[in-house]
Amino acid sequence: MKDRRTFLKEAGLVGLAGFVPMSPLLASDLNADKPMQVENYTPQWPDGSRLVVSVSMQFEAGGQPVNAESPFPQNMQKGFVDLPGESWYQYGYKEGIPRMLDNWDKFGIKVTSHMVGSAVLKNPELAKEIVARGHEAAAHGMDWATQYTMAYETEKKFIKDGAEAIKKVTGFEPVGYNANWLRRGTNTLEILQELGFKYHIDDLSRDEPFLLKIKGKDFAVVPYTIRCNDIVLMEGKNFSADQFARQVIMEFDQLYKESETKRRQMSISFHDRIGGTPQMVAATSEIISYIQKHKGVSFRRKDEIAKMAYEDKNIIRE
Numbered sequence: 001m002k003d004r005r006t007f008l009k010e011a012g013l014v015g016l017a018g019f020v021p022m023s024p025l026l027a028s029d030l031n032a033d034k035p036m037q038v039e040n041y042t043p044q045w046p047d048g049s050r051l052v053v054s055v056s057m058q059f060e061a062g063g064q065p066v067n068a069e070s071p072f073p074q075n076m077q078k079g080f081v082d083l084p085g086e087s088w089y090q091y092g093y094k095e096g097i098p099r100m101l102d103n104w105d106k107f108g109i110k111v112t113s114h115m116v117g118s119a120v121l122k123n124p125e126l127a128k129e130i131v132a133r134g135h136e137a138a139a140h141g142m143d144w145a146t147q148y149t150m151a152y153e154t155e156k157k158f159i160k161d162g163a164e165a166i167k168k169v170t171g172f173e174p175v176g177y178n179a180n181w182l183r184r185g186t187n188t189l190e191i192l193q194e195l196g197f198k199y200h201i202d203d204l205s206r207d208e209p210f211l212l213k214i215k216g217k218d219f220a221v222v223p224y225t226i227r228c229n230d231i232v233l234m235e236g237k238n239f240s241a242d243q244f245a246r247q248v249i250m251e252f253d254q255l256y257k258e259s260e261t262k263r264r265q266m267s268i269s270f271h272d273r274i275g276g277t278p279q280m281v282a283a284t285s286e287i288i289s290y291i292q293k294h295k296g297v298s299f300r301r302k303d304e305i306a307k308m309a310y311e312d313k314n315i316i317r318e
Helices: 004-019 024-036 083-107 117-122 124-132 152-170 188-194 230-236 241-258 278-291 302-311
Strands: 051-059 112-115 136-139 210-214 217-221 265-271 297-299
Touching: 051 083, 051 124, 051 241, 051 302, 083 124, 083 265, 083 278, 112 117, 112 124, 117 124, 117 152, 124 136, 124 152, 136 152, 136 302, 152 188, 188 210, 188 217, 210 302, 217 302, 230 241, 230 265, 241 265, 241 278, 265 278
Parallel strands: 051 112, 051 265, 051 297, 112 136
Antiparallel strands: 210 217
């Protein structure tokens, strides 16, 4: 049985249109695959990998607003501070990130840490340690403000302030960006490009990186995930740690099969106060141990993936 890309390449759009009525959804699907129809296409990544795994470590705790959402009932009376909720966030920088950092070292992998500017300023030594241990510092806004409602110049300052806080503290200049809950605005990508960023992750539409044209220039998208994401599964759906591990391993198995014939990227996301708990680090160890038993799999920071995207003649362009 032929895979879909081979079928589309051999059939051509005209032949396929004659075979079945073109609904808007199908037309969109075909257009999405069209850029992959290049000669000498290889599913192998430019670095020789069969499958690339990208891990995110969100550094947000300390930058949250007063009485931010937490596992506790959201019923605080006005004028009072949710002190247990505050301690839940404090766990992220006191225990969570340090525990995850040790675990990344244990397995010899490097991750991308999406850092909120105000969280970095509150815990500068931890931010420095993340970078000193070889991980990427990516920007995640100055605080938890709603970004998509901002005017152009306001949003530009918001993004710039967060990135400058990271650079001032760690010496690392962020080239990647992640909006709060992925909710960027209509001006965000133009602003990012104007500020010198190289990629963003606020996109769930593919399982491989691709390039966009922003004002005539290439801009990389390194897709994110809500499927293999602790805040969605552990907090949002109340998964147990073993359920989380099982789902992520199932995702890996399917993507590894697909990587025989097409470029595949797997994303996994951890948040400081969730992914850094003992049970989740144990689950993460199980996941990484399983993945590392497979040939041709590499763990890459997102800035490394973006760099490969820019240099890859076979990259999807939208």
